[in-house]
Amino acid sequence: MPSSVLSMLTAGGALALVLALICVAQRGARWAGVARRPGASTRLLALDETLALDTRRRLVLVRCGERQCLLLTGGTQDVLLGWLP
The missing domain is CATH 1.20.5 (Single alpha-helices involved in coiled-coils or other helix-helix interfaces)
Known part of the structure; x- marks a missing residue:
């Protein structure tokens, strides 16, 4: 060779x-x-869902650890509507 x-x-x-x-x-x-x-699910903060209410405002479901919170965004200021169980 x-x-x-x-x-x-x-x-x-x-x-x-x-x-x-x-x-x-x-x-x-x-x-x-x-x-x-x-892609492993080890993140502490994640955006679960969004829902457009109109052209400016959205409902946003955010997961933080084991809890979820609902935010209203897009108006004059963003509002935390509450924590979900």
């Missing part, structure tokens, strides 16, 4: 080994809890 083909095979094998090690390290980090998966 020519040396150029042998060096290409060696480089390809080394690249495959490095990519495999990266995948193993990523799975190990997820298993250990170091790396979080994208």
